[in-house]
Amino acid sequence: MSKEEPFIAVIDYGAGNIRNVMKAIAYVGLPAKLTKNPTEILSADGVVIPGVGAYKSAMDKIHANQLLEPIKKAAKLGKPILGICLGMQLLFDSSTEFGETKGFGLIPGEVVALPANEGYKVPQMGWNQNNITIKNVLTRGIENEYTYFVHSYYVKTSDQYIAASVDYGVKVPSIVIKDNIIGAQFHPEKSGEVGLRVWQAFADMVSDKAVLI
Amino acid sequence: MALAKRIVPALDVKNGRVVKGVNFLNLQDVGDPVDTAIAYQNAGADELVFLDISATLEGRSTMIDMIERVSSAVFIPLTAGGGVTDLESMRAIIQAGADKVFLNSAAVSNPELIRQGAELFGSQAIVGAIDSKWDEIEQKHRVYVSGGTKATSLETTNWAKKMVQYGVGELLVTSMNTDGTKNGYDIALYQELDKIINVPIVASGGAGKLSDFSAVFKSGHVDAALAASVFHYGEIEIADLKKQLHSEGMVMRL
Numbered sequence: 001m002s003k004e005e006p007f008i009a010v011i012d013y014g015a016g017n018i019r020n021v022m023k024a025i026a027y028v029g030l031p032a033k034l035t036k037n038p039t040e041i042l043s044a045d046g047v048v049i050p051g052v053g054a055y056k057s058a059m060d061k062i063h064a065n066q067l068l069e070p071i072k073k074a075a076k077l078g079k080p081i082l083g084i085c086l087g088m089q090l091l092f093d094s095s096t097e098f099g100e101t102k103g104f105g106l107i108p109g110e111v112v113a114l115p116a117n118e119g120y121k122v123p124q125m126g127w128n129q130n131n132i133t134i135k136n137v138l139t140r141g142i143e144n145e146y147t148y149f150v151h152s153y154y155v156k157t158s159d160q161y162i163a164a165s166v167d168y169g170v171k172v173p174s175i176v177i178k179d180n181i182i183g184a185q186f187h188p189e190k191s192g193e194v195g196l197r198v199w200q201a202f203a204d205m206v207s208d209k210a211v212l213i
Numbered sequence: 214m215a216l217a218k219r220i221v222p223a224l225d226v227k228n229g230r231v232v233k234g235v236n237f238l239n240l241q242d243v244g245d246p247v248d249t250a251i252a253y254q255n256a257g258a259d260e261l262v263f264l265d266i267s268a269t270l271e272g273r274s275t276m277i278d279m280i281e282r283v284s285s286a287v288f289i290p291l292t293a294g295g296g297v298t299d300l301e302s303m304r305a306i307i308q309a310g311a312d313k314v315f316l317n318s319a320a321v322s323n324p325e326l327i328r329q330g331a332e333l334f335g336s337q338a339i340v341g342a343i344d345s346k347w348d349e350i351e352q353k354h355r356v357y358v359s360g361g362t363k364a365t366s367l368e369t370t371n372w373a374k375k376m377v378q379y380g381v382g383e384l385l386v387t388s389m390n391t392d393g394t395k396n397g398y399d400i401a402l403y404q405e406l407d408k409i410i411n412v413p414i415v416a417s418g419g420a421g422k423l424s425d426f427s428a429v430f431k432s433g434h435v436d437a438a439l440a441a442s443v444f445h446y447g448e449i450e451i452a453d454l455k456k457q458l459h460s461e462g463m464v465m466r467l
Binding site for chain 1: 215216217219254259281284285288289290308309310312335336337338382383411412413436437464466
């Protein structure tokens with residue numbers, strides 16, 4: 001693949017569901033490379049952190065593969081970074097899942113268990129409706145739309161980073177943004193046409209066809 | 214706001230082909246799983262379930278190939294299963310792109326399989342499938358295995374509870390009393406399950422008309438309703454169904 005052609009590095013740390021993420025990126029027309037090679041991560045135009053599974057074992061694998069530094073460096077260089085589901089949660093300071101585990105620390109906030117409120121089963125598994133609080137290229141396509149969630153933990157963070165949220169007894173951030181760092185709690189690769197709009201917007205950011213406004 | 218109620222078309226698959234004719238689609242080749250899945254996605258299906266009825270190993274490998282092709286073209290959750298007896302086939306199904314795999318008979322003979330699957334892939338990826346029939350003499354719901362051909366001594370709600378304890382993240386419960394009748398879902402069964410089960414429940418068996426869905430959501434309190442023939446034969450359009458349920462006050466993804 002030539003250097004001029006933009007591509008997305010999908011972080012390979014043994015998370016599940018990677019195939020579906022790769023397919024969604026391919027569907028919106030950008031090459032994606034599954035990689036744990038720091039040089040490759042830093043030469044990519046955008047980085048995706050997929051994720052299904054548990055916080056601690058994910059962080060253990062990130063450390064074992066020495067992936068934290070290249071991801072942080074890519075973030076510092078201003079490359080669009082997108083974390084999906086657990087991948088979004090990893091962007092924050094820490095999680096209380098199986099004791100306290102430190103995350104990437106790219107966005108202030110912590111990951112806590114969804115409360116088992118009356119009428120709200122845990123995990124949240126299914127389609128929930130997005131309320132947009134910050135309108136931009138990423139959130140415009142999901143305004144009032146349903147997207148597909150599967151998770152037992154959610155992010156507690158300052159409102160300034162919450163671009164979209166869903167109501168699940170508590171306010172669950174569904175899109176978080178801090179500068180070039182983006183997280184989606186739902187699975188855009190499993191949210192039908194609406195989810196593909198998110199992938200398209202991210203691909204447009206990566207290939208410099210769109211900016212986050 | 215609660216989650217949207219899910220409408221789930223089910224597709225029987227044999228040797229990598231959709232069988233039991235899907236004829237509302239006007240497809241040139243009705244058995245093509247990719248075209249069928251895309252059509253259902255575009256019609257508004259919230260999720261798809263693939264039931265593998267292949268009896269051979271070769272059938273299983275074409276099933277894997279099918280899931281790979283479907284998941285490249287369809288971007289809604291996919292559940293697959295049928296005859297899954299070990300971790301290796303669970304892994305193959307999930308790696309091919311299915312979000313969830315369901316276990317039925319194999320879980321009855323070896324419940325540890327649920328725990329192992331949940332540990333490896335997460336509870337959200339493991340669905341407990343139960344075929345249940347009302348036992349008139351003993352006045353209880355009884356679990357059947359091997360495609361509904363063999364009765365077990367298990368009582369349905371007890372077994373459902375056990376499956377959750379072993380780690381399933383969702384239950385897909387088919388009532389053999391109502392399956393194929395088109396006379397409505399087995400509301401009483403889902404009411405019983407609702408009292409003790411805290412994972413999402415997918416109702417299956419008996420859908421014939423729009424009001425059957427309404428009843429199973431409102432009275433049966435299920436999270437999702439699965440149906441096959443009413444969708445395959447175009448007797449119920451998914452978009453119409455969801456609009457109707459929405460107008461009755463249910464949360465639907467329109």
